[in-house]
Amino acid sequence: QSALTQPPSASGSPGQSVTISCTGTSSDVGGYNYVSWYQQHPGKAPKLMIYEVNKRPSGVPDRFSGSKSGNTASLTVSGLQAEDEADYYCSSYAGSNNFVFGTGTKVTVL
Amino acid sequence: QVLLVQSGAEVTKPGASVRVSCKASGYTFTGYYVHWVRQAPGQGLEWMGWINPNSGGTNYAQKFQGRVTLTRDTSISTAYMDLSRLRSDDTAVYYCAGEARAATRFWFFDLWGRGTLVTVSS
Numbered sequence: 001q002s003a004l005t006q007p008p009s010a011s012g013s014p015g016q017s018v019t020i021s022c023t024g025t026s027s028d029v030g031g032y033n034y035v036s037w038y039q040q041h042p043g044k045a046p047k048l049m050i051y052e053v054n055k056r057p058s059g060v061p062d063r064f065s066g067s068k069s070g071n072t073a074s075l076t077v078s079g080l081q082a083e084d085e086a087d088y089y090c091s092s093y094a095g096s097n098n099f100v101f102g103t104g105t106k107v108t109v110l
Numbered sequence: 111q112v113l114l115v116q117s118g119a120e121v122t123k124p125g126a127s128v129r130v131s132c133k134a135s136g137y138t139f140t141g142y143y144v145h146w147v148r149q150a151p152g153q154g155l156e157w158m159g160w161i162n163p164n165s166g167g168t169n170y171a172q173k174f175q176g177r178v179t180l181t182r183d184t185s186i187s188t189a190y191m192d193l194s195r196l197r198s199d200d201t202a203v204y205y206c207a208g209e210a211r212a213a214t215r216f217w218f219f220d221l222w223g224r225g226t227l228v229t230v231s232s
């Protein structure tokens with residue numbers, strides 16, 4: 001299975017919003033509501049931020065939101081804060097008990 | 111505290127094999143599927159496969175089939191990832207990650223180990 005496509009980078013000033021896209025196919029993103037998003041700071045393990053397209057785990061700020069339309073999922077970070085600067089990865093169930101990650105997006109807070 | 115505790119860094123040679131362990135702490139071992147994910151230096155996350163700790167059933171990403179073997183030892187709450195015929199481009203941090211096990215699959219990972227650096231170099 002091929003990696004899901006994300007933009008390499010995104011940026012915004014503190015307080016602004018940034019949206020990251022994640023494009024797959026009808027065999028992964030478009031075919032299932034099992035899209036999740038992970039935040040990774042340098043040298044750290046990934047952290048779950050969104051699951052099942054738009055659900056937030058306990059403890060994740062409501063500034064993080066997810067959505068999906070067709071074969072493309074999106075993560076929006078509203079009210080950007082300095083600690084949001086990190087790499088973000090989307091992921092999706094890909095059928096037949098397989099899974100796939102996105103290519104990753106580096107978010108910079110200007 | 112719910113944790114996945116991974117084994118230490120490994121340095122190994124091309125053509126050899128490596129085993130990375132992942133020990134569950136603070137929860138019932140059979141309560142989570144264990145997935146393995148790797149990240150080469152400066153690169154993105156790459157899913158390798160998963161094991162059902164209850165049944166031992168596995169599924170591997172096509173890219174790694176024939177080279178990766180996932181096993182578990184329920185008596186010590188530990189999952190293992192064996193990767194054989196190592197190449198220099200297998201140099202990466204290898205993570206184990208937990209997906210809660212229920213009647214239906216969730217396909218997200220809310221539990222992660224800290225990662226194990228495997229360096230393949232002659």
